[in-house]
Amino acid sequence: MDFSGKRVLVFGTGISGIAAAKLLQSKNAEVILFDGNKDLDTGKVVENLGNTEHIELYAGELPEDVKKSLDLVILSPGVPVDLPLVNEFREVHLPVWGEIELAYRCGKGDVLAVTGTNGKTTTTALLGEIMKRCYDSVKVVGNIGIPYTGVLSDMTDDTVTVAEISSFQLETIDSFRPGVSAVLNITPDHLNRHHTMDNYIAAKMSIAKNQTAEDVCVLNYEDEILREQASQVKAKIIWFSSLHTLKEGAYLDGDQILYSDGEQVTEVIRTDELNILGRHNYENVMAASAMAISYGVPLEKLREALRTFQAVEHRIEYVTEKRGVRFYNDSKGTNPDAAIKAIQAMERPTCLIGGGYDKDSSYREWIESFDGKVKLLVLIGQTREKIAKEAEDCGFTDYVYADSLQEAVDLCYEKAENGDAVLLSPACASWGMFPNYEVRGKMFKEMVHALKE
Numbered sequence: 001m002d003f004s005g006k007r008v009l010v011f012g013t014g015i016s017g018i019a020a021a022k023l024l025q026s027k028n029a030e031v032i033l034f035d036g037n038k039d040l041d042t043g044k045v046v047e048n049l050g051n052t053e054h055i056e057l058y059a060g061e062l063p064e065d066v067k068k069s070l071d072l073v074i075l076s077p078g079v080p081v082d083l084p085l086v087n088e089f090r091e092v093h094l095p096v097w098g099e100i101e102l103a104y105r106c107g108k109g110d111v112l113a114v115t116g117t118n119g120k121t122t123t124t125a126l127l128g129e130i131m132k133r134c135y136d137s138v139k140v141v142g143n144i145g146i147p148y149t150g151v152l153s154d155m156t157d158d159t160v161t162v163a164e165i166s167s168f169q170l171e172t173i174d175s176f177r178p179g180v181s182a183v184l185n186i187t188p189d190h191l192n193r194h195h196t197m198d199n200y201i202a203a204k205m206s207i208a209k210n211q212t213a214e215d216v217c218v219l220n221y222e223d224e225i226l227r228e229q230a231s232q233v234k235a236k237i238i239w240f241s242s243l244h245t246l247k248e249g250a251y252l253d254g255d256q257i258l259y260s261d262g263e264q265v266t267e268v269i270r271t272d273e274l275n276i277l278g279r280h281n282y283e284n285v286m287a288a289s290a291m292a293i294s295y296g297v298p299l300e301k302l303r304e305a306l307r308t309f310q311a312v313e314h315r316i317e318y319v320t321e322k323r324g325v326r327f328y329n330d331s332k333g334t335n336p337d338a339a340i341k342a343i344q345a346m347e348r349p350t351c352l353i354g355g356g357y358d359k360d361s362s363y364r365e366w367i368e369s370f371d372g373k374v375k376l377l378v379l380i381g382q383t384r385e386k387i388a389k390e391a392e393d394c395g396f397t398d399y400v401y402a403d404s405l406q407e408a409v410d411l412c413y414e415k416a417e418n419g420d421a422v423l424l425s426p427a428c429a430s431w432g433m434f435p436n437y438e439v440r441g442k443m444f445k446e447m448v449h450a451l452k453e
Helices: 015-026 042-049 064-068 084-091 099-106 120-132 197-208 224-232 279-295 299-308 336-345 364-368 384-393 405-415 437-449
Strands: 007-011 030-035 055-059 072-075 096-098 110-115 138-142 160-164 180-183 216-220 236-241 248-253 256-261 265-270 317-322 325-329 350-354 374-379 399-401 421-424
Touching: 007 015, 007 084, 015 030, 015 042, 015 072, 015 099, 030 042, 042 055, 072 084, 072 099, 084 096, 096 099, 110 120, 110 197, 110 279, 120 138, 120 160, 120 279, 120 299, 180 197, 180 279, 197 224, 216 224, 216 279, 236 279, 248 279, 256 279, 265 279, 265 299, 279 299, 279 336, 317 437, 325 437, 336 350, 336 364, 350 405, 364 384, 374 384, 374 405, 384 399, 405 421, 405 437, 421 437
Parallel strands: 007 030, 007 072, 030 055, 072 096, 110 160, 110 180, 138 160, 180 216, 216 236, 236 248, 325 421, 350 374, 350 421, 374 399
Antiparallel strands: 248 256, 256 265, 317 325
């Protein structure tokens, strides 16, 4: 699409919005950058843009004459698609895309895309490392923290893009079609945004909606929802499984990860060769391996990457050991299902820090997963009373409240004994106490390192 002279609204001034605005500016579009926050620090936005030529900036409300002048709307992932203003755009048949769609239309080369409720970041980072061992031009983008629109300038037809795509980003795709996609799992999350589980499932599965029989979609055989949704996928499906032997696909057999092409079974790697813990991480390895193999990556290159890959920051990340107590940062455990996986990976009695922003989640399954491992639950944030009530309903009473993360860390360190673990895995978003889970995780690590031996 030729954007020259087109009036394009970029809705949202975060990193995705800024990157999209800069891309459109480079394509000679007339950019209208808008944020619904009337108290927006416009000076900071201008500083982030650098060059404001051909960019108009509005905060709070969008003038009517500007609305009527638009040719295209680009939504940032944080902007709900059902806002009245967004509905206005649709009613007058304005195209409404997300930043991912814009980048896809302007990009070059092949795209491999990963979604799922949990494991996206680890799988994407791992797949990126695998691809970097085989190809000269590899971009790792999307929900992993690097805007897709920000890396297009040096793409070639040989570039391989590995993209982590969230449900928010998938709501606003149109023609986006990865050659290889993966849906790792689907469990309840972000229902405050999507409203119903059906809407959330539809958003996740749309990663494959434009794929054809020439493409590949990797799915988790252990996920009941994905088994139900598979019949709607037009791409060739490759399954992975941590509990079943598969005729074709990647699966876990004891301490081996195997891959079957339908005729021959090959050992990919042994789990004791990996630097990441837990069955959920073995599933991430299987998903990344299935994607890489289907793309044509040689097994030896795949094995090299798997052996050297380290845990992603904030995802069951080992921090340090003090007084015989090991500390783990799982700040990216922003929903109960992710936090369950962190508990399952613990091999020591654990003092657990949980709580945060309420995304309308139930915490019962998370509490039931403690399975005797959690000796103390320290609750913080908006959800602490809600979690405490569900804990008592489950018969778990070893919990206390803390008014800050610092107090929670101090309480855990006081109660933990030699041979125990302290785990930050909140099962909740960070909002309200922290700008994002990265800040929460970094602060946790700083507090842990500052503890006296």
